[in-house]
Amino acid sequence: MELDIKQIMARLPHRYPMLLVDRVLEMVPGKSIVAIKNVSMNEPFFEGHFPHHPVMPGVLIIEAMAQASALFSFEGDETVNPGDKQIAYYLVGVDGARFRRPVVPGDQLRLEVTADRISRTMCKYTGRATVDGQEVAEAKLMCAIRVLEDA
Template sequence: MKLDIKEIMTRLPHRYPMLLVDKVLEMEPGKSIVAIKNVTINEPFFEGHFPHHPVMPGVLIIEAMAQAAALFSFEGNEQVNAADQKLAYYLVGVDEARFRRPVVPGDQLRLEVTADRISKAICKYSARALVDGQEVASAKLMCAIRVLED
């Protein structure tokens, strides 16, 4: 299953400048995803990180992987939609994070995430980000689903 940006925006609550997934190339609901984040010099974080040598912050690479995870985790589940304003999908844990090389303007991040465990409350994933076929980052992610109070 493939998704364009319009379809992604119906599934995630994030918007500019925090929407970090541009396209989904492959998705197996509840199991895995391959998504793309195009990194351009127009990203607002490059103004300060760093003006003389722009580098995408590692925490935003992690966030991009977590957003990709949210897209496939509940696809087809009528009871859970990460874009639902009555639910919150929080990144609550990052383990074994590794950053192997800087991500710079012009790079295209390929986000590959697989589910280790998905439940109604806690989800665990193995994630990695690649540029030109080379791994630039990887991590074990944990996300939680919470019902928001009015």
């Protein structure tokens, strides 16, 4: 299953400058995803990180993996849609994060995330990011799903 940017935006609440998934190449609902983030010099974070040597912040690579995880975890489940204003899907834990090399403008970040455990309240994942076949980051992620009372 593939998703374009319009389909991604229907499933995630994130918008510019925090939407960090541009396309989904492969998705097995409830199991795994392969998604793409095209890294452009126009990204707002490059203005300050760093003006003389632009590098994508590692925390944003982790965030991109978490956004990708939200896309596949509840696909097809009508009761949970991370894009719903009544639902909050929070990144609540990161373990074993490793950054192997910098991600710079012009790179295409390939996000590969698999589910270790999915429930209606807490989910765990293993994420990996590559550029041109080389691993740039990896981490274990934990996300929580909450229903918002005041939305």
